[in-house]
Amino acid sequence: MRTQIKNLLRHALQGLMLTTAVVSTSVIAQESVLVGAPLPLTGPLSPEGTKLQRGYDLWVEEVNKAGGIAVGNKKLPVKIIYYDYQSNTPKAVQLAEKLVIDDKVNFLFSPFGSGATKAASAVSEKYGVPTLAPTASSVEVYDRGYKNLFGTFTPNDSLTEPLADLVKSGAPEVKRVAILSRNDLYPLALGQDFEKSAKKRGIEVVYFDKYPIGALDHASAITQIRSSKPDWIVVTGYINDLILIRKQLGDQKVRPVVLTMINGPVYQEFIDATGPLSNNVTTATWWHPAARYTSQDLFKSSENYTKLFKAKYKDDPDFTNATGSAVGVLLQLAIERAGSLDRDKVRASLAAGNFKTFFGPLSFSPEGYANSYIPPIIQVQNGRSAVLYPKAIKSGDFRLGLD
């Protein structure tokens, strides 16, 4: 009898301690907003991973300077927990799950790129964690009917349609297009959208093929393109592919009326590495320092964002930096509107859209991708980026032909 009472008391005490521990842990978690961000900080995608991190860090610095995010009637500082997934997508998925289960983050920022974003979105959906995707533009990323994913990039056809329009109206002699895509989720999806946009306007697609990831040579593909005599060439891939392809196009004297490469030419790195070959290359991007949006977020405007970024990093921001900061301000605005960190409330707030950010006005389709702004078309002219479209921020005229 005495032993039984002793056991009962012991269990009751253990239960009480456990409850206190659980309660106190959950109280502690509310003292800051925890965001999980798996990034490729090493490996082939590390340049892009570092760019995103710069964008995140600028936002965190600015928001904590102002006391934090307003959650109801108090302000909570933000803390981003980073893990390096070494440019390996399966690892990104594992780390996303670790962030949710072990680190108990409130929200997630997706890993880099359409492929990894799609893979990790399964984790977000499983645990019901609202996740913001800074770098996923392919609609294929959003085709699983998930409710927790919200992306700042408009879909790929928002790049291809305006470009095809520009070519059709500004270069009417263009009748034949050749498309070369990297065999990767986003570049290939983009290439396929270019094919659709070109065909819609009666431009014949005389070549469309894909090159493997890690290709060190494109000479023979370019020889085939040359023999198909295109007026317009579209190349998709990441920056190292595009630098090499631009050089090899020059090596074979391939000089179409219009050359479009996405996304490399928006980076100064591309212009530096290709030199005079960069002239008149067209590209498109989701954001450019020339943008002139005013916003309700802590940056107040695109111009002010560019100013703050330059002051911190001594460099102009590119669209990858900007989208990193954009998911930060988007999350902040959504939490402030919801008045709480409750995931359901924040998710509903995000889905309602209508956010005025320095990155552009952000509203989302039912699938979760942004559908509320026009990405600018850029052309490299004498070593500088000129905005060709939209008219509101145009800074140069469309030039035809290559050197």
Added chain:
Amino acid sequence: MLSLQILINGILLGGLYSCIAVGFSLVWGVLNIINILHGSMIVLGAYAAFFAYSQLGIHPFAFIPIAGLSLFILGYGLQAKIINRVMGAPVLITLTLTFGLNLILDNMMMVAFKADYRKIILDPPLGLLELGSLLIPIDRLYAMVLALGLVGCLYAILRATQIGRAIVAVRMDRDAAALMGVKVKQIYAVTFATGAFMAGAAGCLMSVIFPISPLTSNAFLGKAFVVCVLGGLGSMPGVILGGILLGLLESFGTLWLGPDFSTTIAFVVLLTLLMFRPTGLLGKRGFE
């Protein structure tokens, strides 16, 4: 005409691959070390050439001996102080060691130079050689010439100099060579250093042809590996043959099946060759 241009593309690409592979083949063939550092050493040579050109105006071709010598010293030090400690151990031990050293070198370069891609843009540019409608980029032609030059020099050194004979002797029978008075550890260091010299020289040319970053080292290593297996170890002409064969396979693979399958075709041929002739096209037995 299309096929002829593709043929030329393939041969030039092969020259490039041979240039990348020659140092790797020497080290593997003579020392039985799979030098995972090789790609990074090429990248280091490329960075050295890049900064020499952009900061000091030294032409990358003129810089070849300097880059080569710097890497020679680095390679000598690495072999003499570190890798020599595991010579004679199973090949996986040396592979693990060079793998670890590669990680260190790669990440040091990433910290020092960041991962941004850089490329030398020569002013005036080297341009093209035009033979009718056939186009030959001169920088790739130089890569071919350099590869042939490096292999030729090595061939001559191994046959005509004292140190070359000593290297061959150590390769044939280490113990017998030691009994003949050859300082084996020193020969190891000289051989590894020579491989590093070649990597540095190749790197100077790569900085003109490719965008360079610490991230490209694995791509170079991968090609060097395939070239050596195709051409066969223990044979310097095998490097040239292996390189050209790989270049042709990838170029014609692109023509027949599209760019996406060009590397697949190369690997299918590689696997088939390994089944019927594991020593490669010109390889000699003893370094499998």
